[in-house]
Amino acid sequence: MTDSPPARPTTWRHRHHRLLLATAFLATALVFGTGGVLIGRQFGVHVITLKPTEDAVCRDWPWPANDGDGQAVRPAVHPQAPDHSPTIELIAGKATDGKFATWARITNAAFGDRVWLDVSTDSARSWTQCGPFPVTTSTGTSRAHETGPNMLFRACGDVPTPAPNARGEMCTNW
Template sequence: MSVDTAASRLASHLRQLRKQTGRSLKDLEAELHVSDSSLSRYFSGQSAPPWPVVEQLGRLAGQDVAELRGLWQEAGQRRRATEPEPDPEPAPQPEKPRSRRWLLAGAFVLTAVVFGGLGLYAGVRIGQSKPPAEDAACASWPWPGGNGEDVVPFVSLNATEHKPTVELIIGKGDDGRSAAWAKISGAKFGDRVWLDWSSDGGRSWVQCGPFPVSAESGTSRAHDTGPNWLFRACGDVPQPIRRTGGEGCTDYH
């Protein structure tokens, strides 16, 4: 079976599940925590949905998720099997005369220094003036409604100037429902925090974020808690001039 056939079968099955739920795209957007534009691409077969979205849609439609899992995995395996091989390495070129080679090397080093310095400056300026936007996958999720309590040991992110900590918090969302979110403390401008949500024991997940912070602390959006859902909090210190490997996640809870 070709990847197109496998992907088409999955998309057709997802459309049938949506019909069985009797819900509109806007209704599913709120329940699956995925934008309606992403759902449209999943139902048309233009892109592959993550497993938590497929699983939750199946549960809403009363579908056996084990059968769904096989169909979803088949489409993914076919897609990976048809990915193009990397281009072969180019054939070695004849060696240039020594004097010309040194001249070209000197010109390359000078160009790299000039443009590398400009690139670093521009990169820092851009990173400070326009941080990356939040993930569209959770744009409709609520924000934390209070302080909450940390439920697993926090993680420390190593940086040259500071050492922020990331915590997984359980409390109330601003909609009043029990929710989980990620929190970063001891942060500096540009540090980031995000929340991973899994419905299959951490084998796959939906990432909400990253959310850049401009103060001493910040949070991700929140997600409703549930008996079969696991969460973990993650964060990093992305600026190259301050970073010494500062990235980490808590355990799942």
């Protein structure tokens, strides 16, 4: 007859080992997570939330034809970033639907710059904004809007981090 080894006493600690580990992990995460948030606030660290890339109102508008070729119809504006100064222009030309249209264009841009088009039918007392459209290359455009009587347009754009004492968001004249 073989003798079996004596049974180990089962303590509460042995029975709930996994529960203890999970509780220790959660407590550690809570302490360090809260500390990180408090330190981030102390040093002015801000979480960047991206704005929508376009409004539902212009989702069905055409894009500029021929990679955005057209003529500038207002003087350009130049928001200032620490490392670059993009050019925002109001452009008129043909859209992909073949109609004469107006759109906003940004050039000399950097990743994160944005461009949008404002359209007004009441002498700029109110307007519809189409965009902003984030830029991932050195050039970007908004969607295009067919021109018509009593319509005013302006092109706008911004840089995510403006240069000190400079404007980071600018619009052309109507």
